[in-house]
Amino acid sequence: MTRGECLCGAVAFELEGELRPIYACHCTQCRKTSGHFWAATSVPDDAMTMTRQDGLQWYQSSATTRRGFCNQCGASLFWVPEGEGRTVVAAGSLDGETGLEIKAHVFVRDKGDYYRICDGLPHFEEFKGDEGA
Amino acid sequence: MKVLKGSCLCGAVTFETTADPQGVSMCHCRQCRKQSGGIWSSAYVAFRDLQIRGDVQWFAASDAANRGSCPRCSSFLFWKAHDENTISFSLGAVDGPTGLTLEKHIFTADKGDYYTLADDVPQKP
Numbered sequence: 483m484t485r486g487e488c489l490c491g492a493v494a495f496e497l498e499g500e501l502r503p504i505y506a507c508h509c510t511q512c513r514k515t516s517g518h519f520w521a522a523t524s525v526p527d528d529a530m531t532m533t534r535q536d537g538l539q540w541y542q543s544s545a546t547t548r549r550g551f552c553n554q555c556g557a558s559l560f561w562v563p564e565g566e567g568r569t570v571v572a573a574g575s576l577d578g579e580t581g582l583e584i585k586a587h588v589f590v591r592d593k594g595d596y597y598r599i600c601d602g603l604p605h606f607e608e609f610k611g612d613e614g615a
Numbered sequence: 616m617k618v619l620k621g622s623c624l625c626g627a628v629t630f631e632t633t634a635d636p637q638g639v640s641m642c643h644c645r646q647c648r649k650q651s652g653g654i655w656s657s658a659y660v661a662f663r664d665l666q667i668r669g670d671v672q673w674f675a676a677s678d679a680a681n682r683g684s685c686p687r688c689s690s691f692l693f694w695k696a697h698d699e700n701t702i703s704f705s706l707g708a709v710d711g712p713t714g715l716t717l718e719k720h721i722f723t724a725d726k727g728d729y730y731t732l733a734d735d736v737p738q739k740p
Contacts, residue, residue: 487649488649488650489646489649489650489674489676489682490674490676504729504730506653506730511624512707513707513708514622514623514624514690514705514707514708515624515652515688515689515690515691515707516651516652516653516654516655516691516707517651517655517656517657517690517691517692517705517706517707517708518641518651518653518654518655518656518705518706518707519653519654519707520651520652520653521652521653521654521727521729521730522652522653539689541624541625541687541688541689543624543688549624549688549689551688551689552689553672553686553689554674555649555650555674555676555682556650556672556674556682556683556684556685556686556689556691557649557650557652557689558650558651558652558689558690558691559652572651572652572653573652573653573727573729574648574649574650574651574652574653574654574727575649575652579728580727580728580729581728582728582729583729583730584729584730594656594706594707594709594713595712595713595714595715596639596656596706596713596715596716596717597641597656597717597734598717598734600733600734600735601730601731601733602733
């Protein structure tokens, strides 16, 4: 089991089972939300249990997607594509060693101009699904 | 005069400065990782040189500093230490090219285990 929580602890959750590798997203929305780029795993809805959600608030970030965050500390936690039965969970919110690796950088066409991607991992101009799976 | 402008995801908070930003960094501390969801990148200017519009939610994760975000969309925008007259702003929030270059990785001892730092930018534990 993997546990995660926001910065202040007003939102906490548990994830069951093996987690999907992480994608680092450089799209404008993720860059604005996170302040740099957003990195996340993904879990089916039945593998996720909210253990505390006092601070959980949602922002409708597009017609079909919403972002979950803590309204007390501001931590960015979730991204949910409607109708897919899964939640994309911020890697930064996971506690302790995750044992995960970044699989690819996505939406690099939107990346910031002040950093370079040098880790040799695949990167994609956009992201249409589970690239390279 | 060069004007650098930024905004949160929903546009409720905007900021701008004409000062030359300093200390272009990526922060890997636990607090920044938790709040950003990944890594936070920022630069700083004198507090008086950053014009902020809109309501900012400030959170004190420690006694030393406040963290500013948009209460509507949660974008992590600012970091302000109590004993410094500067304010750091999110580089991810900057609209268009920043014209800046990363100078350092900080708090790398707290970095996540799921990524490597492969660039040649100096690292401070």
